[in-house]
Structures are given as structure tokens and as C-alpha cells.
Amino acid sequence: xxxxxxxxxxxxxxxxxxxxxxxxxxxxxxxxxxxxxxxxxxxxxxxxxxxxxxxxxxxxxxxxxxxxxxxxxxxxxxxxxxxxxxxxxxxxxxxxxxxxxxxxxxxxxxxxxxxxxxxxxxxxxxxxxxxxxxxxxxxxxxxxxxxxxxxxxxxxxxxxxxxxxxxxxxxxxxxxxxxxxxxxxxxxxxxxxxxxxxxxxxxxxxxxxxxxxxxxxxxxxxxxxxxxxxxxxxxxxxxxxxxxxxxxxxxxxxxxxxxxxxxxxxxxxxxxxxxxxxxxxxxxxxxxxxxxxxxxxxxxxxxxxxxxxxxxxxxxxxxxxxxxxxxxxxxxxxxxxxxxxxxxxxxxxxxxxxxxxxxxxxxxxxxxxxxxxxxxxxxxxxxxxxxxxxxxxxxxxxxxxxxxxxxxxxxxxxxxxxxxxxxxxxxxxxxxxxxxxxxxxxxxxxxxxxxxxxxxxxxxxxxxxxxxxxxxxxxxxxxxxxxxxxxxxxxxxxxxxxxxxxxxxxxxxxxxxxxxxxxxxxxxxxxxxxxxxxxxxxxxxxxxxxxxxxxxxxxxxxxxxxxxxxxxxxxxxxxxxxxxxxxxxxxxxxxxxxxxxxxxxxxxxxxxxxxxxxxxxxxxxxxxxxxxxxxx
Numbered sequence: 001x002x003x004x005x006x007x008x009x010x011x012x013x014x015x016x017x018x019x020x021x022x023x024x025x026x027x028x029x030x031x032x033x034x035x036x037x038x039x040x041x042x043x044x045x046x047x048x049x050x051x052x053x054x055x056x057x058x059x060x061x062x063x064x065x066x067x068x069x070x071x072x073x074x075x076x077x078x079x080x081x082x083x084x085x086x087x088x089x090x091x092x093x094x095x096x097x098x099x100x101x102x103x104x105x106x107x108x109x110x111x112x113x114x115x116x117x118x119x120x121x122x123x124x125x126x127x128x129x130x131x132x133x134x135x136x137x138x139x140x141x142x143x144x145x146x147x148x149x150x151x152x153x154x155x156x157x158x159x160x161x162x163x164x165x166x167x168x169x170x171x172x173x174x175x176x177x178x179x180x181x182x183x184x185x186x187x188x189x190x191x192x193x194x195x196x197x198x199x200x201x202x203x204x205x206x207x208x209x210x211x212x213x214x215x216x217x218x219x220x221x222x223x224x225x226x227x228x229x230x231x232x233x234x235x236x237x238x239x240x241x242x243x244x245x246x247x248x249x250x251x252x253x254x255x256x257x258x259x260x261x262x263x264x265x266x267x268x269x270x271x272x273x274x275x276x277x278x279x280x281x282x283x284x285x286x287x288x289x290x291x292x293x294x295x296x297x298x299x300x301x302x303x304x305x306x307x308x309x310x311x312x313x314x315x316x317x318x319x320x321x322x323x324x325x326x327x328x329x330x331x332x333x334x335x336x337x338x339x340x341x342x343x344x345x346x347x348x349x350x351x352x353x354x355x356x357x358x359x360x361x362x363x364x365x366x367x368x369x370x371x372x373x374x375x376x377x378x379x380x381x382x383x384x385x386x387x388x389x390x391x392x393x394x395x396x397x398x399x400x401x402x403x404x405x406x407x408x409x410x411x412x413x414x415x416x417x418x419x420x421x422x423x424x425x426x427x428x429x430x431x432x433x434x435x436x437x438x439x440x441x442x443x444x445x446x447x448x449x450x451x452x453x454x455x456x457x458x459x460x461x462x463x464x465x466x467x468x469x470x471x472x473x474x475x476x477x478x479x480x481x482x483x484x485x486x487x488x489x490x491x492x493x494x495x496x497x498x499x500x501x502x503x504x505x506x507x508x509x510x511x512x513x514x515x516x517x518x519x520x521x522x523x524x525x526x527x528x529x530x531x532x533x534x535x536x537x538x539x540x541x542x543x544x545x546x547x548x549x550x551x552x553x554x555x556x557x558x559x560x561x562x563x564x565x566x567x568x569x570x571x572x573x574x575x576x577x578x579x580x581x582x583x584x585x586x587x588x589x590x591x592x593x594x595x596x597x598x599x600x601x602x603x604x605x606x607x608x609x610x611x612x613x614x615x616x617x618x619x620x621x622x623x624x625x626x627x628x629x630x631x632x
Contacts, residue, residue: 026050032091034072038064041094051154052085058094067097071166077150077158078165084156100483100512111167117152119143119172128446130164133226134257134310143174145261146199147218160224160259200263209271210254216263228375229255230286230312237291241284241314242421251281251315251377258310270303270315273378277301282316285309350380357382359518362525369535370542371397372521382518386454389422389445390517392435394524395461396425400543404428410443419445434461452488452511454520455501458527459491467531471497478509485511500526 002009026049033041039060048054056078058066069078074090076083083090112132113124119140125132135158138145148158148170156162158170204213205223212223230238230253244250251272272281276298283305285292296303303315353363363380366372371394375381396402401424407415408427415423426443429435435457437443449457462469471494475481484492488511495501496509500523504510527533533544 027087029085029087029089031085032089034091034093035096036093038096038098039066039094043092048085050085050087054083054085054090056081056083056092056094058096060096063099064096065099067095069093069165070095071168075150075168077156077162077168079156079161079163084150086151086155100485110164112158112164113167113169114138114148115152115169115171116140117172118174119145127164131162132158132160132164133229133255135160135259135261137261137263137309138172140172140174142177144177144200145263146173146175147260149173160222160257205258208254210256211269212256212258212266214262214264214266217258217266218260218262220260221262222259224257224259226255228253228379228381235286236416237286238312239420240291241286241312244284244314244316249316251276251317253312253314253376255312256310265306265308266310267304267306268313270305270313272298272301272303272315274301276317279317284314284316286312286314349378350374351378353380353382357518359522362522363518365525366521371524372517380517382521383516385448386515386517386520387445388435388443388447388449389426391449391454391457391520392425392429392445393422394520395434395457396428397541398461398544399428399432400538401541402428402538403540404431406431408443409441410437411441413443413445432464434464448514449520450511451501451509451513451515451519452485452492454515454523455495456488456491458500458523459494462494462527462531465531469494473497475509477507478503479507480509480511483511484509495523498526498530500530 028047028049030047031043031045031054033043033056035041039058041056041058044055044057045052056069058069058081060066069081070093071078072091072093074088074092075086076090076092078092109127109130111124111126114122114136116122116138119138122136122138125134125136135148149155149172150158150168150170152171153173155171200216200218202213202215203217203219203221204211205217205221206212207223208225208227210223210225230241241250241253252270254270256268270283277300278298280295280297281303282293282295283303285305285307287309292307294305296305305313307313349367350363353360357363359382363372363382367374367380372380375384404424404427406427408423408430410426410430413419413423413426419426422445426435426445430437430443459469471490473493473496475484475489475493475496492501492509492511501509504513528544532546534546535542536545
């Protein structure tokens with residue numbers, strides 16, 4: 001509208017094209033799913049903007065099963081068949097595996113690199129079971145640490161439950177500290193002065209009798225405690241703890257972790273036996289680059305320490321200089337003395353092995369003969385997995401721990417602080433053909449062993465020794481015989497017909513089942529009984545032989561061990577002669593009082609004269625070290 005003036009008026013209407021009503025669309029990225037056959041796989045949706053949840057589906061063909069997702073490209077972590085779309089296209093591959101399998105399992109672990117995103121960047125970690133066993137923290141002046149995420153902003157949070165399918169980099173996210181009450185951050189919570197539930201605060205968590213408390217614990221944090229676990233790989237600090245185990249000084253080991261990082265320090269309380277009340281114990285904390293130790297006085301059956309990081313803790317008693325003599329650390333009764341073990345409160349070495357257990361006699365046999373040790377001062381862990389490194393060490397001990405020449409060919413068993421306790425054993429096992437690798441350059445020292453793999457290793461050891469491994473029979477009585485891998489059929493037929501392997505009940509053989517430490521002890525005991533093996537002292541250790549081995553432990557050739565010393569052996573085996581040895585002297589082979597038995601004397605006589613005088617001391621020393629907790 002306008003008011004008409006005292007003149008004519010001309011106006012022009014101006015028109016403009018309507019603007020595009022459709023708002024700009026966010027950039028979409030594609031999801032490509034591949035397979036190598038043996039099944040189909042897909043993604044939903046197949047293209048999406050950043051932040052969209054993608055669901056993966058895999059359908060195997062007949063006689064195949066889905067095994068895993070492999071990330072080919074893209075910064076994603078797949079969890080529960082889902083991932084969050086990043087700002088880039090993603091390619092994944094579905095891996096299918098034939099039912100039953102034809103080769104031993106080949107687990108793959110990945111490297112997780114930590115980017116501080118402006119803060120400190122901790123050392124990279126290798127997954128265990130494709131998960132992290134602990135989460136490090138990062139610090140940045142003026143900021144509060146919120147956790148680790150798949151991207152620098154947004155993305156998925158990394159926890160101890162995250163399953164990794166590729167080596168990735170994860171990023172710290174932060175909230176900027178503000179004195180005015182508000183805060184802002186790169187991916188953290190932000191606010192303008194309003195009230196909210198604090199992410200970090202005072203909390204006390206408990207697990208397996210261990211308590212953790214502090215004023216900067218994440219509200220959703222979960223405490224995980226894994227007994228008897230040390231760092232794998234080349235960790236000089238954990239190797240030192242293993243040496244203390246061999247010396248009988250370690251009471252207990254706990255790997256402690258939180259599902260979220262924490263601020264400041266935390267206080268940990270560890271339980272110990274009442275026998276240590278009032279005594280001073282040492283707590284050693286492995287930080288991978290250093291070993292922190294502190295002395296703590298036990299009060300009310302508890303040891304309390306303060307820490308600014310979490311990883312393996314070892315509790316030690318350094319009050320005894322000579323482990324194995326009335327020493328509560330050894331977790332064992334001093335043979336022949338009846339000394340009570342304060343850790344168990346009885347004269348028995350282990351709290352988790354009872355006389356009513358089916359494996360009791362076998363566990364005590366391998367323990368008392370120095371073939372297997374406990375996993376702590378009071379436990380054997382009969383139901384835990386036997387590992388490939390432990391198995392190599394046991395057979396290496398049975399062979400007398402011979403000197404090893406040269407190196408092994410495995411990429412994951414290079415000599416160093418973390419591999420020292422099993423390096424020679426693995427090298428010997430490869431050179432002798434008793435235990436091989438996976439065929440891809442790896443040995444997998446920490447990998448569990450299946451029952452069929454264990455039978456095959458016993459079979460190869462018997463062949464190596466020249467024992468008779470002919471066996472008639474079949475596996476028809478087991479309903480799961482079709483689960484036996486082709487390469488394991490003959491070893492299992494031999495093991496079953498020899499009584500070394502029994503079923504697991506209900507006519508099941510469970511060839512793909514993981515072998516436990518109790519099953520390993522039982523098979524070892526049966527193997528020794530079947531071939532009538534006896535321990536004989538050598539210059540390097542104690543070898544188990546029936547005097548018909550293809551290689552003599554004493555001569556190194558194909559002659560029998562006793563052939564060179566028949567006359568002397570006959571004299572030394574004479575009862576009247578053996579009685580001249582004082583009855584108060586402990587046997588160098590069994591560790592029990594009452595003198596040296598005739599068959600032990602026979603073995604000792606076959607030694608070179610220059611070694612004879614020092615043999616008993618060497619054997620006693622090795623035996624004590626084994627009983628003190630060597631990881632096998």
C-alpha cells in the first residue's frame with residue numbers, strides 16, 4: 001500500500017524464482033562386503049552418512065560356519081556384527097571356515113595404537129583374544145580425560161569388551177576444564193553451568209577378594225582381576241617376577257584393570273594368608289618400562305598399596321634366602337619334613353586340588369617329580385588351559401633340559417626377557433620335531449592346546465624317543481569321531497588304545513576341546529607309566545627314560561644308558577652299599593629323605609666321573625626352582 005500523491009505513479013512488480021526446497025544432503029559413504037566364497041554376506045544400509053550404525057550379516061554355506069569379520073579398509077571396529085560409519089568408505093570381508101577344521105587353530109591378535117589427541121600417547125598394546133586386557137590413561141594440561149574412542153570426535157568408545165578385527169589407532173577425547181563451572185571438549189560432555197551427574201568420582205569396586213578405591217573413578221567402571229597373569233612378550237619386568245617365582249618368593253600374582261581410565265591414584269587391597277599377619281611383604285608392580293616395589297606390613301590378612309596405573313601386581317616374601325626350606329612361598333610341603341604350607345593351611349600344596357578329584361594322583365605325581373609346578377603359592381589351576389609354551393617346557397624337562405644349539409625359526413619366539421623361561425624349550429621342540437609351528441612362521445607360545453593337538457605331540461615325542469607307537473583299533477565308540485582332524489586320527493588311535501587319552505564322558509572324545517592342565521598332568525602320568533620311564537640324572541637335568549631310548553641321555557648315541565656301566569651299576573645297586581648312605585640325606589632326584597634309591601644310584605654311576613661329585617647339588621637346585629612356580 002501507498003498514499004497517492006498529486007501525480008500519476010508507475011510501479012513495477014519484481015518476481016524471483018522459488019529457492020530449492022530440498023536442504024543439502026550429508027555426504028554418504030559406501031559399505032562394500034566381500035567374501036572368498038563358502039557363504040554370502042551383506043551390509044545394511046550399503047551407503048550411509050557419518051555416524052550411521054551399519055549392521056552386517058553373514059550366512060555360511062552347508063558344512064561351513066562364519067568365523068570372523070576382517071576390516072579391509074576404513075577406520076572401524078566391528079562389535080556384535082555392527083559398526084559406526086566413519087567419514088570414509090569402508091570395505092569388510094566375511095571369513096568362513098569349514099566345519100571340523102583341518103588345521104590347528106591360528107588365532108590372530110592385533111596392535112592397538114593410542115593417539116593422545118593433544119595429550120600424552122601411551123605405548124601401543126597387542127590384543128589377547130582380540131581384546132585389550134587393560135586400558136591406559138592419557139594426560140593433558142587443562143583437560144580431563146574422557147576415554148579412548150575410534151575417532152578424534154564422536155565415534156565408539158573403546159572398553160575392555162571391544163573386539164578388534166584389525167590393527168587400529170584409537171584416540172583420546174577430552175573435556176576442557178573451566179573455573180566458571182562450564183566446560184567444553186573434543187568429544188566429551190559440555191555444559192554452560194547446568195548440573196549433571198559427574199563422570200568421575202569416589203567409588204569402591206571389588207572382584208575376587210581384591211578391592212580398588214579412589215576419588216577419580218569413572219561411574220561406569222568395572223574392575224577385572226586375572227590371577228597368575230603377567231605380560232606376554234618381551235617384558236623384562238615380568239621376566240624378573242618369573243625369576244622370583246622360580247626362587248619361591250612369589251605368594252600371588254594379580255593382573256588388575258578397569259574398563260575405564262581413572263584420575264589421580266587408586267588404593268588396592270590384596271588378601272593374603274593369616275600366616276603373614278604382622279610380617280612385611282613386598283609388592284612389585286610391573287609398568288612394562290619399570291618395576292615399582294614397596295614393602296608393606298600385613299594387617300588383618302590384607303596388603304594395601306597405592307598406584308597411579310594398573311597392570312600385573314606380584315606379592316612377595318623375601319624373608320627366606322633359600323627357597324624350598326620351610327618357606328611358605330614355595331606353596332609346597334618340604335618333602336620329608338611335614339611342614340605345613342601357611343597358604344593352604346594344610347600339608348598339601350594346592351587348595352584347588354583335592355584327594356577326591358579324578359586328577360589328584362596325576363597332579364601330585366607331576367608336581368612331586370618336578371615336571372609341572374603350581375601357578376601360584378597355593379593353586380595349580382587344574383581347569384585352566386594348557387599353553388603351547390608350557391607343553392614345550394614340560395617335554396624339554398623330560399629330556400633333561402639339554403643344551404640347545406642355534407636358534408628357532410619362529411617370529412614370535414625371539415630370545416629376550418619375556419621369552420627366557422621357554423626359549424630353549426621351544427627351540428629344542430622345533431629341532432627335535434616334537435612341537436612345530438603353525439606354518440606361517442609363528443609358534444603361538446601363549447595359545448591353548450586342543451586335545452587332539454596334545455595327543456599328536458605325545459605321539460611325536462614317543463616317535464622321537466624310538467618307542468613302539470603301533471596301535472590297533474579305531475575311534476568308533478566315540479560319537480564325535482568325525483570331529484577328529486585327519487592329521488590327528490592316527491595319534492589319537494594310538495593314545496586311546498594305549499590308555500593315555502580317555503573320553504570326556506557320554507562317549508565323547510572332544511578332540512577340538514581345549515586341553516586343561518589337569519588333563520595334561522593325567523596324560524603325562526599315563527605316558528610315563530605306559531613306557532615304564534624312570535628319572536635319571538644328567539649333567540643338565542633329569543631325563544625320563546626306560547633305558548631303551550633311541551638316544552641315550554648319558555652317551556648321546558644309540559647305545560643304552562646302562563651299557564657302559566653294567567659292573568659298577570651292579571655294585572652300586574647292592575642294598576648293603578646303598579645303606580651306607582645316611583638315611584637323613586634327601587634323595588637328589590625325589591627330594592625326599594631316606595637316602596638314595598638303587599635306581600637313582602644306577603643313573604648317577606653312569607655319569608662322567610668329573611660330574612659325579614656336583615650332580616646332587618645341581619639336581620637339588622633345579623628341583624627347588626621347578627617347585628617354586630616355573631610357569632608350566
